[in-house]
Amino acid sequence: MEATGTDEVEKIKSKFMSAWHNMKYSWVLKTKTYFSRNSPVFLLGKCYHFKTDESGDLSTDGSNFDKIKMEISGNVEEFRKDFISRIWLTYREEFPQIKGSALTTDCGWGCTLRTGQMLLAQGLMLHFLGRAWVWPDALDFDSSDSDSWTAHTVKKLTASFEASLTAEREPKILSNHHHRTQKRNRDDNEMRNEVYHRRIISWFGDSPLAAFGLHQLIEYGKKSGKIAGDWYGPAVVAHILRKAVEEARDPELQGVTVYVAQDCTVYSSDVIDRQCPFMDSGKADTKAVIILVPVRLGGERTNMDYLEFVKGILSLEYCVGIIGGKPKQSYYFAGFQDDSLIYMDPHYCQSFVDVSIKDFPLESFHCPSPKKMSFKKMDPSCTIGFYCRTVQDFEKASEELTKMLQSSSKEKYPLFTFVKGHSRDYDFASSPLHEENDLFSEDEKKRLKRFSTEEFVLL
Numbered sequence: 001m002e003a004t005g006t007d008e009v010e011k012i013k014s015k016f017m018s019a020w021h022n023m024k025y026s027w028v029l030k031t032k033t034y035f036s037r038n039s040p041v042f043l044l045g046k047c048y049h050f051k052t053d054e055s056g057d058l059s060t061d062g063s064n065f066d067k068i069k070m071e072i073s074g075n076v077e078e079f080r081k082d083f084i085s086r087i088w089l090t091y092r093e094e095f096p097q098i099k100g101s102a103l104t105t106d107c108g109w110g111c112t113l114r115t116g117q118m119l120l121a122q123g124l125m126l127h128f129l130g131r132a133w134v135w136p137d138a139l140d141f142d143s144s145d146s147d148s149w150t151a152h153t154v155k156k157l158t159a160s161f162e163a164s165l166t167a168e169r170e171p172k173i174l175s176n177h178h179h180r181t182q183k184r185n186r187d188d189n190e191m192r193n194e195v196y197h198r199r200i201i202s203w204f205g206d207s208p209l210a211a212f213g214l215h216q217l218i219e220y221g222k223k224s225g226k227i228a229g230d231w232y233g234p235a236v237v238a239h240i241l242r243k244a245v246e247e248a249r250d251p252e253l254q255g256v257t258v259y260v261a262q263d264c265t266v267y268s269s270d271v272i273d274r275q276c277p278f279m280d281s282g283k284a285d286t287k288a289v290i291i292l293v294p295v296r297l298g299g300e301r302t303n304m305d306y307l308e309f310v311k312g313i314l315s316l317e318y319c320v321g322i323i324g325g326k327p328k329q330s331y332y333f334a335g336f337q338d339d340s341l342i343y344m345d346p347h348y349c350q351s352f353v354d355v356s357i358k359d360f361p362l363e364s365f366h367c368p369s370p371k372k373m374s375f376k377k378m379d380p381s382c383t384i385g386f387y388c389r390t391v392q393d394f395e396k397a398s399e400e401l402t403k404m405l406q407s408s409s410k411e412k413y414p415l416f417t418f419v420k421g422h423s424r425d426y427d428f429a430s431s432p433l434h435e436e437n438d439l440f441s442e443d444e445k446k447r448l449k450r451f452s453t454e455e456f457v458l459l
């Protein structure tokens with residue numbers, strides 16, 4: 001009886017906290033993001049210019065787009081289309097209960113898992129769709145969606161998501177799909193891309209079966225001492241993502257692997273071993289690799305000396321973004337203008353969407369407006385991500401990044417390094433063990449524990 005009573009108390013507590021977080025994160029004040037017309041804007045390796053004959057700032061929340069469309073050479077619209085096409089993963093509510101808890105929402109604690117999902121999603125988009133791909137419907141958000149995040153927008157989106165769980169929306173989707181087909185005459189390649197677009201999003205669905213969904217990530221996090229409701233650091237999330245990709249069973253995902261740098265060092269032979277796992281058997285199959293590098297950009301505060309390097313990283317097309325943020329508040333950094341970082345914010349509570357339904361609504365997985373934050377406000381703890389399709393791409397990237405690291409070090413140690421050989425050649429633990437009952441090796445557990453307490457060795 002006592003245990004049952006405790007369970008009931010936990011359920012009531014969970015529901016109360018869920019209600020509070022839903023209210024807190026569903027009511028977003030009207031905000032605008034301003035971009036300078038006179039400075040280039042970088043988004044995951046692509047550069048956009050908003051220059052006009054007029055001076056001043058440009059708002060990209062949707063309110064000024066119509067006014068300036070004729071004055072700018074299409075770049076504002078292209079930037080907005082590119083930004084909206086990135087996959088946006090936020091807090092959700094009313095999803096299936098997380099195993100071992102009473103939680104049906106990640107509001108208030110799951111932001112770093114969400115930014116990690118966004119980074120991995122960008123890596124998968126590069127792999128399956130390429131950097132040039134944009135969502136054809138990116139600019140089809142109506143004015144209330146692309147304006148600012150107000151209570152009206154929250155209600156509108158929530159209503160559409162609830163409708164998605166019934167048959168009410170199905171005729172509308174079919175009608176819209178027919179209209180869009182007539183309007184755009186999509187060829188086979190466009191249809192293929194749309195299939196992969198939906199499939200990538202479905203891998204991040206909030207259900208126990210989704211390969212990279214919150215439920216699965218939490219299960220892998222348990223092996224490092226984390227449980228649902230805990231706050232996850234960027235380095236711990238990097239290792240969880242690696243394990244999630246490693247354990248994914250979907251045949252489409254067998255051509256991708258993840259490597260996590262050890263103590264700010266990327267061991268080239270370890271990366272290539274991951275890309276060529278069948279080399280000993282004589283098979284020619286190779287894998288693309290997503291390289292995750294947990295780093296610290298200073299001590300208590302971010303060191304401004306690293307600004308140019310971070311901007312350089314985000315200028316590379318094979319960069320898949322940065323898991324970072326402000327203290328105890330994680331953001332997905334995807335670009336910059338001047339000394340401000342452009343990011344997507346997961347702190348927005350949306351209703352659960354069942355991605356197993358055919359033609360599930362996509363709107364809530366795409367952010368209508370970017371946000372900006374001064375680099376000096378950034379928390380020093382972060383994880384940087386890169387995507388390399390082939391071994392040759394990795395070798396080229398390692399050379400380019402090494403030059404960038406050396407030029408930005410200014411007589412200090414570089415932020416991270418590329419070293420030839422295996423980690424075991426330097427008396428470190430060899431690559432992770434594949435143990436049946438333990439997803440993380442003892443060495444990984446020690447490293448994760450150290451990262452989770454944010455104890456970094458500062459050189």
